[in-house]
Amino acid sequence: MSRIRQKNQELIIEVACHLFAEQGYAATKMADIAKQADIPKPNVYYYFSTKDNLYRAVLNTVIQPLLEASKPIELLDDPAEALTEYIKTKLRISRDHPDASKVFANEVMSGAKSLPSDIANELLVQSKMMVSKFETWSEQGVMAKLSPQHLMFTIWAATQTYADFSWQICNVMDKPKLDDNDFADAADFLTQFVINGCQIKQREEAERL
Incomplete structure (x- = not known):
């Protein structure tokens, strides 16, 4: 090219x-x-x-990073490390692809009528993988027994809101645009919130209980 x-x-x-x-x-x-x-x-x-092809190209600018974001959950055994990396990456996507994130959110809210079926399937496969990993961690005792689906939904909502509802967040924080420090603070807060809320334990600690 x-x-x-x-x-x-x-x-x-x-x-x-x-x-x-x-x-x-x-x-x-x-x-x-x-x-x-x-x-x-x-x-x-x-x-x-076609317009459809261009729309797909736009969606791909955020879909591919979203699909890659779950690699830590798929590949790492330590839930604290995996969730920390996942949350950081999801927030980085909201920071770097705010318009594409809004396009994706609008597509989902409208019933995903224009979302290509292969992309929808990839996202579903990713979601099932994450749910399965959360269930495994709960069974191993390194994470509290909780709804894996609602944990996933909560992380999605908490990270993507920084792109999809940026006007509201900037308005509350009284600044025209969030900077890197704001996203770092968000990552620290959300990581602590999720890890503490899920009662994440080290494997050695879980084996002693």
Whole structure:
């Protein structure tokens, strides 16, 4: 792929991401994206063919990081370490992909009508993996017996709200935009909240009980 082509595609995705987040999928026209990106409309179609393809490209900018975010839970045996890394990564996604996160949230809230079936399936597989790992930790005694589904929902909500409801959060905190220190503070708080609330134990401690 040529550097110019790649640069144009990235620009189109960035502009489309912002417009999809601000206006929604249905209200956003390819002509609007082309105009704001200052790229001829035929070029937008040349790169992405259809609005659906461009929408999928926008979703992928946040879906792929979201899918990768659960790797610590999948691969690590220590729940404290895994949950700490997962929460940090989820907050990093909210910080780095705020518009794409809003597009994804809007898609889910509308019933995921335009979400490609393969992406929906990948997300479901990820969710089942996380639920299974939480259940395993509970059975091993390193985490309290609790609803694994509601634990997962709580972490989703607590981390993604920093992107999806950024206006409200910034308004309460009386600042135009959250900075890296704000996200670090959020990560520290949420990690302690989840680890303490789930009564996470070291394996040595769990074996003594």
